[in-house]
Amino acid sequence: MKPRNKLAIALGAGAAFALAAASPAMAVKRGGVLNIVVGSKIPSYDGHRETTFGMIHPIRPFYSLLIRVNPDNPQSTSDFQCDVCDNWKTSDDGKTITFKIRENVKFHDGTPLTADDVVATYQKLIFPPKGIASSRKAFYGMVDKVEKTGKYEMVFKLKYATGGFIPALATPFNFVYSKKDLDTHGYKWHQKNINGTGAFTFVQHQPGAFVEGKRYANYHLKGEDGKPKPYLDGYKAISAPKMAVRLQAIRGDRAQIEFRAFPPKARDDLKKALGDKITVQESDWNCVMGFSANQKLKKFQDVRIRQALTLAMDRWGGSKYLSQIAIVKTVGGMVFPNHKLAATKAELQKMIGYSSDLKASQEKAKKLLADAGVSGMTVELLNRAVDQPYKVVGTWMLGQWKKVGLVPNQIVLPTGPWYAKFRKKKDQETMIDFNCQGVVNPLIDASKWQSADIATNNRGNYIDRQMDKWYDQMNRTGDEAEAASIMRKYEQRGLDEKAHFAVNFWWYKINPHRSYVKGWNIAPSHYLNQSLDQVWLDK
Amino acid sequence: MFKYTIKRVLLMVPTLFGAAVLVFFLLRLIPGDVCELRMSGEGGFVDDEAIRICQEDLGLNDSKIVQFGTFIYGFMVFDLGESMWTGKAITHELNLRFKLSLQVAIMASLISIVIAIPLGTISAIRQDTWLDYAVRTFSIAGIAIPSFWLGIMIILGLLISTQAWFGEPWMPPIEYVSPFEDPVSNMVQLIWPSIATGYRYSAVATRMTRSALLEVLREDYVRTARAKGLLEKIIINRHALKNSMLPVVTVIGIEFAFLMGGLVVTEQVFNLNGVGKLFVESVQNHDFNMTQALVMLVALIFIVTNFVVDIFYAWLDPRIRYS
Numbered sequence: 062m063k064p065r066n067k068l069a070i071a072l073g074a075g076a077a078f079a080l081a082a083a084s085p086a087m088a089v090k091r092g093g094v095l096n097i098v099v100g101s102k103i104p105s106y107d108g109h110r111e112t113t114f115g116m117i118h119p120i121r122p123f124y125s126l127l128i129r130v131n132p133d134n135p136q137s138t139s140d141f142q143c144d145v146c147d148n149w150k151t152s153d154d155g156k157t158i159t160f161k162i163r164e165n166v167k168f169h170d171g172t173p174l175t176a177d178d179v180v181a182t183y184q185k186l187i188f189p190p191k192g193i194a195s196s197r198k199a200f201y202g203m204v205d206k207v208e209k210t211g212k213y214e215m216v217f218k219l220k221y222a223t224g225g226f227i228p229a230l231a232t233p234f235n236f237v238y239s240k241k242d243l244d245t246h247g248y249k250w251h252q253k254n255i256n257g258t259g260a261f262t263f264v265q266h267q268p269g270a271f272v273e274g275k276r277y278a279n280y281h282l283k284g285e286d287g288k289p290k291p292y293l294d295g296y297k298a299i300s301a302p303k304m305a306v307r308l309q310a311i312r313g314d315r316a317q318i319e320f321r322a323f324p325p326k327a328r329d330d331l332k333k334a335l336g337d338k339i340t341v342q343e344s345d346w347n348c349v350m351g352f353s354a355n356q357k358l359k360k361f362q363d364v365r366i367r368q369a370l371t372l373a374m375d376r377w378g379g380s381k382y383l384s385q386i387a388i389v390k391t392v393g394g395m396v397f398p399n400h401k402l403a404a405t406k407a408e409l410q411k412m413i414g415y416s417s418d419l420k421a422s423q424e425k426a427k428k429l430l431a432d433a434g435v436s437g438m439t440v441e442l443l444n445r446a447v448d449q450p451y452k453v454v455g456t457w458m459l460g461q462w463k464k465v466g467l468v469p470n471q472i473v474l475p476t477g478p479w480y481a482k483f484r485k486k487k488d489q490e491t492m493i494d495f496n497c498q499g500v501v502n503p504l505i506d507a508s509k510w511q512s513a514d515i516a517t518n519n520r521g522n523y524i525d526r527q528m529d530k531w532y533d534q535m536n537r538t539g540d541e542a543e544a545a546s547i548m549r550k551y552e553q554r555g556l557d558e559k560a561h562f563a564v565n566f567w568w569y570k571i572n573p574h575r576s577y578v579k580g581w582n583i584a585p586s587h588y589l590n591q592s593l594d595q596v597w598l599d600k
Numbered sequence: 601m602f603k604y605t606i607k608r609v610l611l612m613v614p615t616l617f618g619a620a621v622l623v624f625f626l627l628r629l630i631p632g633d634v635c636e637l638r639m640s641g642e643g644g645f646v647d648d649e650a651i652r653i654c655q656e657d658l659g660l661n662d663s664k665i666v667q668f669g670t671f672i673y674g675f676m677v678f679d680l681g682e683s684m685w686t687g688k689a690i691t692h693e694l695n696l697r698f699k700l701s702l703q704v705a706i707m708a709s710l711i712s713i714v715i716a717i718p719l720g721t722i723s724a725i726r727q728d729t730w731l732d733y734a735v736r737t738f739s740i741a742g743i744a745i746p747s748f749w750l751g752i753m754i755i756l757g758l759l760i761s762t763q764a765w766f767g768e769p770w771m772p773p774i775e776y777v778s779p780f781e782d783p784v785s786n787m788v789q790l791i792w793p794s795i796a797t798g799y800r801y802s803a804v805a806t807r808m809t810r811s812a813l814l815e816v817l818r819e820d821y822v823r824t825a826r827a828k829g830l831l832e833k834i835i836i837n838r839h840a841l842k843n844s845m846l847p848v849v850t851v852i853g854i855e856f857a858f859l860m861g862g863l864v865v866t867e868q869v870f871n872l873n874g875v876g877k878l879f880v881e882s883v884q885n886h887d888f889n890m891t892q893a894l895v896m897l898v899a900l901i902f903i904v905t906n907f908v909v910d911i912f913y914a915w916l917d918p919r920i921r922y923s
Binding site: 098110112113192196267268271297300302309310315476477479484517 | 630631632633636637638639640646647648649650653654656685686687688692693696697752755756758759763768769770771773774775776868869870871873877878880881884885886
């Protein structure tokens with residue numbers, strides 16, 4: 062296999078880390094209805110437009126993707142499998158990827174799926190018509206064209222080879238739509254209507270109450286028993302905004318699982334109450350929590366001050382204690398922990414803020430502040446009014462800054478005003494900053510730390526052309542080793558030399574569920590592995 | 601009476617208009633908008649163009665006057681518009697929730713009446729006895745205990761006790777089923793929030809019944825009735841109770857109106873898909889259309905309920921005549 066082809070797969074690769082439940086050795090059982098509780102309200106049904114898990118959890122089972130993360134091995138960051146495709150090939154130069162589409166796929170209205178539908182879907186995603194929103198269009202900046210080359214064959218032609226393309230295709234929001242529906246009803250039809258090729262057909266949606274789906278008899282994937290999946294007769298995604306209600310629902314067996322996460326105490330309470338009737342799956346989560354200082358303000362334009370802020374953080378100690386009360390755990394850099402491109406512990410410890418000698422770090426922070434003439438400076442931290450993990454980590458951060466002589470203050474705002482403050486006004490001093498993504502794709506995930514005029518989620522409001530240059534090189538290189546080397550430089554500059562951003566912890570996902578729910582394996586993102594075609598009930 | 605009725609109906613118009621102005625402008629003072637929340641709610645990559653398209657689709661870039669005009673016109677022609685969060689018709693969203701909230705309000709009010717009037721009466725008749733003290737303690741506890749806390753305790757109590765007794769924890773259903781579809785499931789779900797809420801409201805009504813009855817029992821005509829040798833039971837039921845009901849009717853009426861949209865926390869605790877929960881969600885999501893519609897609906901309910909209570913007064917007390 063040529064190096065570029067290897068990279069196309071390998072750059073999504075990484076060592077898996079999980080406490081995923083082992084695949085059951087027992088035979089699957091068919092039947093039953095799975096009740097899921099979902100903590101957010103569905104906006105529209107259009108996966109191409111929406112960004113919330115509140116849509117993915119109830120709606121994803123109605124749709125298929127072109128490729129997806131292997132639901133039996135979702136912890137792997139390189140194990141992608143075909144969904145509506147049969148196979149794919151990458152050209153030697155890595156710029157042409159040809160997909161063969163399965164010939165046995167039908168939409169729920171009976172229309173056969175062909176390459177036309179997949180091409181139309183990706184045209185909508187990557188080159189949406191004027192006035193049509195596509196929230197992840199920027200993931201596909203490398204795509205030049207999407208074309209049909211046969212009734213069941215299509216190609217993506219890329220401007221340059223990059224290992225970020227295949228993982229981007231597996232984004233769980235990339236629902237495959239029917240071209241007939243797009244042509245007949247327009248590009249907004251899917252906001253209020255559902256016609257997919259997923260394992261379940263839409264039954265009803267009671268607003269604010271639940272979404273119901275039932276087994277699709279003509280689903281294109283077969284199960285372990287040789288018969289078409291899914292194993293379940295149906296599912297119900299029940300709306301339950303309060304965490305206490307979701308927890309009680311699982312305890313009282315009104316629901317069997319919740320796909321986002323619970324904090325450690327909730328897991329412990331469930332385990333204590335139900336013992337082995339509850340199975341717990343845990344995993345690192347593809348969400349990073351840190352903070353950024355607003356470099357639009359003169360106060361934070363001095364790199365010494367930014368470095369002092371990050372030096373003050375006791376990351377290793379914080380991980381140990383905060384992981385007992387919050388959904389954070391692993392200390393890491395810019396890349397998902399244990400991914401091939403992630404920094405090792407030794408590499409992390411070469412950067413400021415990651416030393417295990419906390420006292421030395423704190424003394425250095427104090428010295429930097431003194432040299433900058435700002436000892437005893439007040440610092441305002443803008444935070445989001447959500448407990449897990451924002452307020453927990455924010456409150457911990459205040460304590461860390463106090464230890465180096467700063468006078469911190471936290472402003473906690475509800476989500477709407479919080480967004481308005483840093484997106485429109487941009488007058489915050491420092492802020493809790495986070496980056497949650499779906500498929501682990503470091504090349505997409507790391508785009509956040511480009512300059513503010515390129516990355517719309519850059520909260521530090523800085524311009525750093527060296528970062529932009531390295532990001533571009535990393536994105537375009539076909540060589541894994543080169544990409545890793547550039548990532549180290551990118552990370553070192555962003556977290557250390559210029560301290561544009563500080564990573565505190567990676568989130569940690571805890572999913573307790575009823576033990577008779579089998580076949581679902583925890584993924585490193587709450588957006589992934591929601592097709593439910595592989596889930597069955599052992600009762 | 602007819603003129604009074606017409607006057608009250610006409611007074612609804614400026615009251616509702618005032619509520620409309622207030623809610624419209626207050627909502628727009630809060631920073632943030634529904635499109636930002638939808639498109640950047642998870643901290644990942646934000647597509648500014650997607651947000652802009654969303655804002656244009658929803659008319660958020662129109663001038664405030666245009667937006668207000670659209671809102672008022674829609675309300676006048678009974679077109680509440682579409683939810684900014686889901687894009688679905690507000691009437692469709694309200695339909696199921698209104699039924700549930702109405703049922704809980706009726707059940708809670710009935711429980712409140714069933715508890716309050718007998719207990720309040722007993723407490724007044726047996727003033728300063730242990731029975732009176734017990735009832736007063738019970739009613740003070742009802743005022744002091746938040747209904748949402750009581751709700752949480754009920755659910756936890758059910759989970760823990762059923763696990764202890766039957767080996768498997770049980771909790772009420774978390775999905776609403778219409779009473780016409782499955783009355784048993786419906787009752788099993790809604791009896792608990794109705795008790796939690798009804799107890800709280802019965803406390804106020806109990807105290808009111810007791811005070812009002814004590815005052816009436818000291819009236820001259822009651823002394824005359826006793827002097828005539830009437831049985832105490834007849835004096836209470838035929839003479840005293842009816843006259844003491846005026847303030848109780850007011851309290852129950854206002855509480856009913858509040859129950860229709862005010863059970864925000866109780867609905868969260870029991871996961872009831874009611875108007876209160878919808879209120880919270882639409883405010884959190886900056887869904888202006890939905891929030892405005894809900895405020896107007898609740899305002900209308902309050903106005904109508906107060907009007908009905910006033911008419912009921914006239915029936916209860918023939919001396920009352922409105923001019």
